Amino acid sequence: MAVEIKVPGVGESVQEAVLAEWFKQDGDPVEKDEPLFVIETDKVTLEVVAETAGILKILVQAGETVAIGAVVGTIDPSGQAAAIPSKKPEAAAEPPEMTPPIAPPPEPSVPAVASPPPSDGLSRFDLAPSVRRLVAEKNLDPASIPGTGPGGRISKGDVLLYLEKAPAGIPEPVEAQPVCDGSALANDVALEVRKPMTPIRRRIAERLLQSKQNSAMLTTFNEIDMLQAMTIRGRYKEPFLKKHGVSLGFMSFFIKACVEALKEIPEINAFIEGDDIIYHNYQHIGVAIGSDRGLVVPVIRHAEKLSFAEVEDAIVRYVKKIKDNRLELADLEGGTFTVSNGGVYGSLLSTPILNMPQSGILGMHKIEKRPVVIGDEIVIRPMMYVALSYDHRIVDGKGAVTFLKRVKEFVENPERILLEV
Secondary structure: OOEEEEOOOOOOOOOEEEEEEEOOOOOOEEOOOOEEEEEEOOOOEEEEEOOOOEEEEEOOOOOOEEEOOOEEEEEEOOOOOOOHHHHHHHHHHOHHHHOOOOOOOOOOOOHHHHOOOHHHOHHHOOOOHHHHHHHHHOOOOHHHOOOOOHHHOOOHHHHHHHHHHOOOOOOOOOOOOOOOOOOHHHHHHHOOOOOOOOHHHHHHHHHHHHHHHOOOEEEEEEEEEOHHHHHHHHHHHHHHHHHHOOOOOHHHHHHHHHHHHHHHOHHHHOEEEOOEEEOOOOOOEEEOEEEOOEEEOOEEOOHHHOOHHHHHHHHHHHHHHHHOOOOOHHHHOOOOEEEEEHHHHOOOOOOOOOOOOOOEEEEEOOEEEEEEEEOOEEEEEEEEEEEEEEEOOOOOHHHHHHHHHHHHHHHHOOHHHHHOO
């Protein structure tokens, strides 16, 4: 009996997802726990694996929006035997098309599939209604779209993939047409590509706009001398890796420094809810991590209880989960403060946007050697600009400046983190 493949639930607030990509073709054999497809919601991207081994039957093509719990395919655990014969007719029809100079003239029924006239493009294929509408809307020639469905049929995912690789809205000409030289309009249109926003990108846009509209956000700046932190990191990097199995990075210095500063300025670790202020007696630190599909902010829970090694290990695990599309909705919830490191991309200075409903976010930037005055002398030091964006409705300027000053003191003198002074 075939086993149904369902879209898994990823949280109570998520009701639908986009089936972004299938890793297998219809009729392919799959192994237990082998990745099958990726779904995207407005909050998370998740990879779904096979519950059993068998032959895959795809019921919903890539690019479709599906409800949580919907059946998108089945797996026949009886084995490969039933699937192999279904592929032979397709293989037998291909040689005349691939090697016309060698093969004898094909029967009339073969060219009707392999080389149809362009005048009856839509009627040549068994297109689903949604695919037919999309092809007509974009004025596309189906003959130019590779099909991955059963029998080479074109799915909606095939059309969307074709649109991503070709200029949107520009029909693929059946015959070559002359191009008007010097036509600025034609060149401009050809350079435009229209793509639908992914659910995660839409959610990012909504959250950022919500943050700007629903908070009194200000940003204060400072700079940190990274010499001491860099010296300690260089001195203990190898023994740290040998003992804990993770590299010692600067993010753990800043997260631990923020934890101590949040204890002193608790309003930056608080939320506004209606007419109330909710204070948190713990520090759940969100770490902004960029990915191919967008920015996500997984949360390191109870960072106040973790060592440097445990913080670094948590970050490494989250990066791997994001890369493997295994990040869960629970990984993104509950943060009370966020740290973002634009320095890894070369940013010298920025004003980070609040991750609502949080009241503060720290922005780290690249380390750059600059002349600074220490005592009465000008010396060259590795310096980093840092920025704290905060909600002025709950955080006063004095608290924000004090917080950033304390982070500076902790990072410039890491021993203070261990001594909590």
